[in-house]
Amino acid sequence: MQVKLVRSGGLAGLDMVATVDSADLPADQQEVVSTLLTEDLRGPGVSPQGGADQFSYQLEIRHGDSTVRRHWQEPEVHEKVRPLLAALTRQARPAH
Amino acid sequence: MSHQPFACILSPDLLHKLAREATDEHRWAMLQTLELDQSFRLRRAELAARQVPRPLGSMVVGVGGTPNRSIYDQAHSTAYIPGTLVRKEGQGPVSDVSINQAYDGFGLTYKLYWDIFHRDSIDDQGMPIEGLVHYGDAYDNAFWDGAGHMFFGDGDGQLLTDTTKGLDVIGHELTHGVTQHEANLTYSGQSGALNESISDVFGSLVKQYHLGQTVAQADWLIGADIVGPELAPALRSMKAPGTANRHDVQPADMDHYLHTSTDSGGVHTNSGIPNHAFYVTSTTLGGQAWDAPGNIWYDALLDPKMTHKSTFALFAGVTLRHARSRYGVGSNEAQAVQAGWEAVKVRVR
Numbered sequence: 412m413q414v415k416l417v418r419s420g421g422l423a424g425l426d427m428v429a430t431v432d433s434a435d436l437p438a439d440q441q442e443v444v445s446t447l448l449t450e451d452l453r454g455p456g457v458s459p460q461g462g463a464d465q466f467s468y469q470l471e472i473r474h475g476d477s478t479v480r481r482h483w484q485e486p487e488v489h490e491k492v493r494p495l496l497a498a499l500t501r502q503a504r505p506a507h
Numbered sequence: 508m509s510h511q512p513f514a515c516i517l518s519p520d521l522l523h524k525l526a527r528e529a530t531d532e533h534r535w536a537m538l539q540t541l542e543l544d545q546s547f548r549l550r551r552a553e554l555a556a557r558q559v560p561r562p563l564g565s566m567v568v569g570v571g572g573t574p575n576r577s578i579y580d581q582a583h584s585t586a587y588i589p590g591t592l593v594r595k596e597g598q599g600p601v602s603d604v605s606i607n608q609a610y611d612g613f614g615l616t617y618k619l620y621w622d623i624f625h626r627d628s629i630d631d632q633g634m635p636i637e638g639l640v641h642y643g644d645a646y647d648n649a650f651w652d653g654a655g656h657m658f659f660g661d662g663d664g665q666l667l668t669d670t671t672k673g674l675d676v677i678g679h680e681l682t683h684g685v686t687q688h689e690a691n692l693t694y695s696g697q698s699g700a701l702n703e704s705i706s707d708v709f710g711s712l713v714k715q716y717h718l719g720q721t722v723a724q725a726d727w728l729i730g731a732d733i734v735g736p737e738l739a740p741a742l743r744s745m746k747a748p749g750t751a752n753r754h755d756v757q758p759a760d761m762d763h764y765l766h767t768s769t770d771s772g773g774v775h776t777n778s779g780i781p782n783h784a785f786y787v788t789s790t791t792l793g794g795q796a797w798d799a800p801g802n803i804w805y806d807a808l809l810d811p812k813m814t815h816k817s818t819f820a821l822f823a824g825v826t827l828r829h830a831r832s833r834y835g836v837g838s839n840e841a842q843a844v845q846a847g848w849e850a851v852k853v854r855v856r
Contacts, residue, residue, distance in 0.1 A: 417769060421648045422676065422730070423666065423742050424703075424775020425754055456587060461653030461687035463694055463702065464680065467771070486587060486652075493585070497644075505737070505754045 413473040414444055416499040417506070422464045426506035429499045433472075440495045444472060447492070448479050456486035468496055571627035574617035575635040578606050581642045587652065589639055605671040609638040609659060612677035619678070619713045620685070623797050624805045629655075629684035636681065640671060647735075649676055651683040665735045673733040678713030679706040690813035697818045699774035704781035708804055711745060712797045722789045722796050745786040748779030759783050761819070761852040780851045781819055788847030792839060799840045803830045823848040824856040 412433040419426045465485040472479045579589040600607045613636045620626040628634040646660025649670035657680045662668040692702035730742030741751040748757035757779030767773040789796040806829040834840035
């Protein structure tokens with residue numbers, strides 16, 4: 412499966428993009444990707460009103476002919492998803 | 508010395524009566540007083556109507572003029588609750604440089620708001636200022652959480668370095684709190700870009716005031732002290748939007764407003780437009796930017812006409828009205844504000 416991350420926002424306001432093949436991810440992160448196909452993993456946190464400069468994450472998973480999209484503001488990220496997002500962010504490059 | 512009755516505490520009705528019978532010179536002064544008085548009454552009513560969550564354990568400091576700072580060490584956790592309290596108000600420096608830099612930056616931000624705008628902390632009621640340092644692992648960001656806390660990352664070394672080093676960045680984040688308690692601009696689209704710009708403006712003023720810089724001496728850069736090689740020399744430029752680093756795509760006028768779905772509608776991109784308006788206003792006037800331009804922008808932020816949906820054009824109109832009210836209709840200050848918005852092609856409403 413093709414996995415694409417766009418991280419935007421933050422103090423710098425810089426869009427960072429990473430595109431990987433899920434087969435190149437560690438086994439536990441591949442499992443998270445599979446789970447996200449059917450389940451919107453979301454943590455208990457809620458972005459409080461008035462917050463600013465936090466990151467937002469858009470994850471796109473292409474599986475065959477279908478595409479699943481997930482979106483989180485930073486406080487909403489589930490703990491199981493954090494390592495995946497961190498790994499993808501390390502590979503991300505500025506969009507512009 | 509002649510008696511100046513309009514300088515006493517007089518009711519609006521009496522001022523109106525006196526103004527009708529006064530000489531031209533005294534009538535102008537009385538009408539200015541009435542307009543200012545009305546703005547204060549509206550402001551008090553607006554303040555009473557606004558309700559914003561305050562941090563648990565917050566308390567009103569007895570006397571304004573002194574910050575109430577607490578700096579916590581998050582020890583690389585991504586938890587949203589404060590970790591270990593390392594330095595509180597009045598305590599001397601500790602061994603952790605980041606803790607000390609956050610503490611000092613909070614104090615200097617408080618100082619600008621108190622010295623120049625007579626504002627007692629973020630909510631103008633002595634709200635405690637809480638910083639959470641060493642958030643996350645090589646976290647390349649700093650942010651305001653909307654619940655009374657500024658979070659600081661240590662940086663990844665490529666995009667950003669230790670974010671506690673940036674005095675303008677600290678002023679930027681705490682100003683998000685000020686905006687939250689005032690116009691409460693929605694953080695998306697044009698109102699969000701205005702929210703971001705106001706934070707850049709006052710963040711820059713914190714740094715300029717601390718360094719005692721004139722408008723000519725200021726570099727008008729945001730984040731120059733915290734960027735890594737990928738974003739050098741700075742995050743943004745108020746003087747020349749779009750030139751701060753090789754990834755900078757900020758527009759400098761409304762003809763180039765960016766419509767995008769990322770970054771909440773490009774709030775960090777389109778902020779370049781009102782940023783540049785403030786730069787042009789300030790450099791047109793000369794002197795120190797926290798003086799007339801800073802006061803005009805601050806008055807505008809507090810104006811009850813500002814709502815959570817305010818656009819650049821509405822804000823521009825409010826700044827011009829305050830410039831005229833404070834300094835005179837044909838004043839250099841009013842003309843400089845007009846020049847600022849014309850330079851970025853924002854139609855003043």
